[in-house]
Amino acid sequence: PSSKETPVTHNHEETLVLVKPDGVERGLTGQILARIEAKGYVITELRMLTPTREMLVKHYEEHEGKPFFEPLVEFMGSGPVVAARVTGNRVIEGFRSLAGATEPTTAAPGTIRGDLGRDWGEQVQKNLVHGSDSTLSAERELGIWFG
Ligand code: GDP
Numbered sequence: 001p002s003s004k005e006t007p008v009t010h011n012h013e014e015t016l017v018l019v020k021p022d023g024v025e026r027g028l029t030g031q032i033l034a035r036i037e038a039k040g041y042v043i044t045e046l047r048m049l050t051p052t053r054e055m056l057v058k059h060y061e062e063h064e065g066k067p068f069f070e071p072l073v074e075f076m077g078s079g080p081v082v083a084a085r086v087t088g089n090r091v092i093e094g095f096r097s098l099a100g101a102t103e104p105t106t107a108a109p110g111t112i113r114g115d116l117g118r119d120w121g122e123q124v125q126k127n128l129v130h131g132s133d134s135t136l137s138a139e140r141e142l143g144i145w146f147g
């Protein structure tokens, strides 16, 4: 074949998805996981737990020192979360696209945050889900949540 395009053959990825405490509390875990499966991604590991502060400080180390760091860690430790190992080609970018923009108010309709989230007048960190943002973060974060 004379195509200049290099076939992408190394795009199989794994990502960490978290259903945050607001998603679990609102009973949206099933809907969120269903959207991941409906898109064609495969959940290969799943657990529900209330994370320790130590896990959360590691998980959010890139945000340490930012004004929202403490409220974020406190919120994420406020109740059970569901952690999922999700696999598929380009799943890191694909899940973040499915999740939508960070702010639920302006996240596009059709996305998890855009369809199921809103501004509750206080905690901006309530945006239902987390998804790793790179292969490096995914590997690091999966280590924290699944050992
Ligand atoms: P994400 O990758 O879209 O989840 O967003 P970031 O990595 O930038 O931020 C991590 C998380 O911190 C977000 O999902 C929100 O829950 C929270 N967050 C981000 N920005 C703010 C902010 O300005 N204020 C507050 N309170 N929380 C924020």
Ligand code: MG
Pocket: 133
């Ligand atoms: Mg992030």
